[in-house]
Amino acid sequence: MKHFEANFDGLVGPTHNYAGLSFGNVASLSNAALTSNPKAAAKQGLQKAKALADLGMVQGVLAPQERPDLYTLRRIGFSGSDAEVLQKAAQQAPALLNACCSASSMWTANAATVSPSADTRDGKVHFTPANLVDKLHRSIEPITTGNILKATFNNDRHFRHHQHLPEHTSFGDEGAANHTRLCSEYGHAGVELFVYGQEATNPSAVKPIKYPARQTLEASQAVARLHQLDDESCVFMQQNPDVIDQGVFHNDVISVGNQNVLFYHEQAFLNTDAKFDEIRRKMNTEMHFVKVATSQVSIDDAVRSYLFNTQIITLPSGEMAIIAPTNCQENPAVFAYLNELVTLGTPIKQVRYYDVKQSMQNGGGPACLRLRVAMNEQEVAAVNQNTLMNDALFTRLNAWVDKHYRDQLTVSDLADPQLIIESRTALDELTQILKLGSVYQFQR
Numbered sequence: 001m002k003h004f005e006a007n008f009d010g011l012v013g014p015t016h017n018y019a020g021l022s023f024g025n026v027a028s029l030s031n032a033a034l035t036s037n038p039k040a041a042a043k044q045g046l047q048k049a050k051a052l053a054d055l056g057m058v059q060g061v062l063a064p065q066e067r068p069d070l071y072t073l074r075r076i077g078f079s080g081s082d083a084e085v086l087q088k089a090a091q092q093a094p095a096l097l098n099a100c101c102s103a104s105s106m107w108t109a110n111a112a113t114v115s116p117s118a119d120t121r122d123g124k125v126h127f128t129p130a131n132l133v134d135k136l137h138r139s140i141e142p143i144t145t146g147n148i149l150k151a152t153f154n155n156d157r158h159f160r161h162h163q164h165l166p167e168h169t170s171f172g173d174e175g176a177a178n179h180t181r182l183c184s185e186y187g188h189a190g191v192e193l194f195v196y197g198q199e200a201t202n203p204s205a206v207k208p209i210k211y212p213a214r215q216t217l218e219a220s221q222a223v224a225r226l227h228q229l230d231d232e233s234c235v236f237m238q239q240n241p242d243v244i245d246q247g248v249f250h251n252d253v254i255s256v257g258n259q260n261v262l263f264y265h266e267q268a269f270l271n272t273d274a275k276f277d278e279i280r281r282k283m284n285t286e287m288h289f290v291k292v293a294t295s296q297v298s299i300d301d302a303v304r305s306y307l308f309n310t311q312i313i314t315l316p317s318g319e320m321a322i323i324a325p326t327n328c329q330e331n332p333a334v335f336a337y338l339n340e341l342v343t344l345g346t347p348i349k350q351v352r353y354y355d356v357k358q359s360m361q362n363g364g365g366p367a368c369l370r371l372r373v374a375m376n377e378q379e380v381a382a383v384n385q386n387t388l389m390n391d392a393l394f395t396r397l398n399a400w401v402d403k404h405y406r407d408q409l410t411v412s413d414l415a416d417p418q419l420i421i422e423s424r425t426a427l428d429e430l431t432q433i434l435k436l437g438s439v440y441q442f443q444r
């Protein structure tokens, strides 16, 4: 049977804005209060997704979430009409209003952790939405994320959906951004590499000092248990706390894997040699560990350019390509490195650049924008086919964005009650385009 790795990109929501909500994420903080362009952001995302579909990849889209999140604002005591709730929150608690307006669900690498059927004991594809408890604005995502995943992967024979982990910092879970699946072929059993930032229940274990470690070992182990993975197919590895303190808030800012390739910065992990030996032992195929030294690319350049927040994809020809943000072309050290990389005899033979600057300014590169789901052809056929990218869907979604999205949004615009109507109208139409049913609270 044929097997693929599909990418499901998050559609950028109508409230995409720069509110500086993510302490520890350098881009989010340094671009706080910039004026955003939701229309351009959504179109940049669609362009990248379409480009991958045109390269012959299986490509899908995941719907964004409803924002402003009036349910959370009501839950914390703001009352009255929708417009009054927004107005009171803007006056009394602007930071809470901002948290309830973020379009952060666009970064679907944080939507969930996914284990393909080849790895799981029951032979199903398992999904666990990330609880994202470290950030208020993201902690309100998992329930709707679960609804959207169930409406997209809507077949019980092939797909198993779990509840997100308990909402406590002991179980801080950031989803696929801290999870990489290594394998020989996508349809063969692989090794799932879980990278965590701290051990919550071990006070003597090392952890970052300045910035939060969002993913815990306890969360990674819980996901591995839920997904019915064998010990022999899991590796748990700690992220280097020093790089978290330099702005590497997720592991996918410092390493990325595909099949038997792990592309990483030499400072990415703790106990690198021993852990790589464990990966080699558990893999049934030769691994390519492609190391980038600090002398080639500094941590600062890696964080600015998002060299490792690239996608490594296997093209239908069998060659691997890197999907990079144009920011990598603009950074001289990184551009020089990438030009050299394709000549080094690793499986990576091409680099393709895409402009996703609207997302980058909030700390989300090409890899943040996609959730990977390795599937065989039966499983691909069981996916909600209306979510799969093709010429018709691309045209339809661009027209939908043109109709509903603003081309400028500032943080002060978030109190505009018109935004509620615009967002709901857009999302209601989107659920019809993607045939998702009623995934949003306002539809229930």
Ligand SMILES: NCCC[C@H](NC(=O)CCC(=O)O)C(=O)O
Binding pocket: 017, 018, 019, 020, 021, 022, 025, 028, 029, 102, 104, 107, 109, 110, 135, 138, 177, 250, 362, 363, 364, 365, 368
């Ligand atoms: N995987 C990339 C995630 C980026 C995301 N940024 C944000 O939420 C920034 C939102 C703002 O600051 O307006 C985060 O840090 O979780």
